[in-house]
Amino acid sequence: MKQSISQTISLIKSDFIKRCEYENKTFNFVQGVKLCFYPAAVGVMLFRLQAFFFQHNLNLFASIIKVINTVLFSIAIDSSAIIGERFMILHASFITIGPNVTIGTDFMAVHHNGIMASPFFTEHQSAQGPTIGNHVVLGGGGMITGAITIGDDVKVSMNASVEADFENGAVLFGVPARNVNQQKSEEAAT
C-alpha cells in the first residue's frame, strides 16, 4: 500500500511529538520549527521523505535523499525498511538500518546502531532482516542482526549483539545477548 503525502506528514509529526515528549516539552509550531534544525530529527524526517519517494517509484529521489542523509548525519536507512510511527533517533551518528526490516511503533535508537540481515555465512540462506515489536529501546552500539523476531517492550543495552529471538519485556546484555530478566526469575525460583 502506497503512503500518501498526508500520511507522510502525520508520520513526521508523530516523530516530532515523540521527540518533544522525550525532552519534556509540549509540541507546537515553534518547537516544530526548532526541531527542523536538529540533526537527529532532520535525519528521521529525511527518511520519511525517502520512503515516500520509494513507494511512488521515484527511486532516483529516494537514493539522492539517502546519500544526503548518510553524508550529513551518518544515518543510512534503506528505503524498503518499514518503521512505525513515533520513531526517534537520539543522536545522529552511525545508524544503519538495512532492507527487509520491520519495526513497530515507539522505536528509539541511540547511536552506533545497526539493524540488518546477517552478513555471515549460514546454511539456511535468508535475506530477511529482523522483525522488531513496539516500544523497543536500542542502546548505544547495540546491534540486531539476522532473521529474528523481538517482542514488545524490549530493552537492549549498550554494545549488545542480539542474534536470537526474544519475547516481550526482555532486557538484553552481552555479546551474544542474554536475557537478564529471565536469569533473575530463574534464580528466584531456585
Add this chain to the structure above:
Amino acid sequence: MMTFNQTLTLIKADFSRRLTLEEKRINALNMCLIAFKPGMISILCYRLSRYCFHHRLGIFCKFFSLIDQFINTNEISPQTDIGPGLVLSDAGGIGIPNLCRIGTNCTFMGYSSITLGALENAPTEDDFIHIGDHCVFGANTRIMRAVRLANGTQVKPCSVIITSVKKEGQTVSGIPAKHKHIDDYANIRQWNPLLSKSIVEAAL
C-alpha cells in the same frame, strides 16, 4: 612502486566486486552510478591517496584522506595495504591504521575499527595486523593487538579480538572474542554478505 594502471585495476576490481554482490551487470554505466555511494567514494579516496603516497605527493595524499573523513567519516591510512575487492558499508566510521595488511575480497559492515596500542619501538613485522582473504567484519568490532586472522574469518558484531585465528573459515564472537564453529572455506568464498545468500554471477 605502484603505477597508475595498477591503481586503476584495483579500483575496477573493487567496483566489480560491489556490483557482483548487488547482482547488477558490470558495465561502465553501473560503475558510474555506483560511484555516488558513500562506501565507494571512500574506497576511491583510499586508492588515490595510496597512489599519491607511493609517489611522494604528500599534499594530495592528505587531501584525499580528508575528503574521505569529511564525506564518510572513514579514516583509512594510505600506508596500509588492502587487496582488491574491498567492500565498505555506506554508514562509515571505519578506522584502519598504517600497521595493517588486508587480503582480497574483505567486507566491513559498518563502523569496524582496527586499532593498535601505542608501540615503544619502531614497528617490526610482528607488529602488523594480517587479515586474510574473504573476511567479514560485523559492525562495532575492534581488533586490539597485532593478530593474524586466517582466510574466511567471520567476526560477529560487537566483538573485541585479542588472539590470532589460525583455522580457515572460523567464526569468532564475544568480548574478548572466543573461537566458535568452523565453516567450509569454499562456501564462504561464494558467500554474498550484502544480500545474505550465495553469489550469483550477473548475466552479461
